[in-house]
Amino acid sequence: MQFHDIDSFYTYLQSQQTAQKYLLNCYKRIDGVDAEVKSYENCNVFLYYLEHGRHYYEAGKQLDMVIKPVMFFYGMAHLLKASILTIRPNYPESTTVLAHGVSTRKRKKKNYTFLEDEVKIQHNGLFPYFSEHLFKMKNIPFEKITMNALLKLIPELIVLFQFEQDESLMHIGEIGDTTITIHKSICDDLNLTENAFMKRLEGYLPSIETMKSNANDITIQLNEPFLDVKGPFFVHSNQSIYIPKDREYFYPLSEIMIHYLLLYNLSMLSRYEAEWWGDLLTAKPDLDYPLIKAFLSITQSKIPLLIGNLLYQNK
Incomplete structure (x- = not known):
């Protein structure tokens, strides 16, 4: 699937009529769901998830690297919620699924480096929820994982x-x-x-x-x-x-899961670790900088493509 095909599909879904028709076809494959009713109930929120997600990405591309991780993380979260809604018509079933589903160390150690930093998977929230329902991974094969390990899985x-x-x-x-x-x-x-x-x-x-x-x-x-x-x-x-x-x-992960974990941590750093983040962007002290810069360039186009492909396959 080439990007222009996915881009065209995103464009096709930008109306209540086409969004409702798409959801109707998705819900007809789910037992116990009134596809007609739920597709009408969900078409607007589905439409807004897609529109807002893509707006975050487009805005993020134009902004300085200082703010890019926040824009891409929230753009990704919106696109993921749109994907979830195609297979979970009652999403969100409870407030427990609304958290990020991942955490990171609040206080950074002296001589902190991004590559050695870890994120910890939570039992509830968006990350375990979409991992289970979009990628059939109810049990994540690790509790914590380093940024180095995640970056090394991006081709x-x-x-x-x-x-x-x-x-x-x-x-x-x-x-x-x-x-x-x-x-x-x-x-x-x-x-x-x-x-x-x-x-x-x-x-x-x-x-x-x-x-x-x-x-x-x-x-x-x-x-x-x-x-x-x-x-x-x-x-x-x-x-x-x-x-x-x-x-x-050697993990059986979707690359979408990998980008989510990386963007979560980078968005937290850019919001709450202003001194470290500012030093990284101005002094460029070590390998962290070129890897983060390259990753942000990759994720801004690859994640809308990968999530768009999920939506396209479900049509």
């Missing part, structure tokens, strides 16, 4: 980590390929046998026709093109597919 940032001789993703193919090739060194990196590694991947791949192994590579022939990329696989904006090659980062 567009590979080149920056390569400059540090610190690369955590392995290229395995392209969107639409029917053959993927994985270097066997990944089994050593993950401390898994070849069979155990393949067992982990099977649930995230299209059906496998054949699998061949030589001294260096595992070549997997698929029965259909690899289009629905999920689990431990991540997609670069150029359509290349990657997999984590480090045991520490």
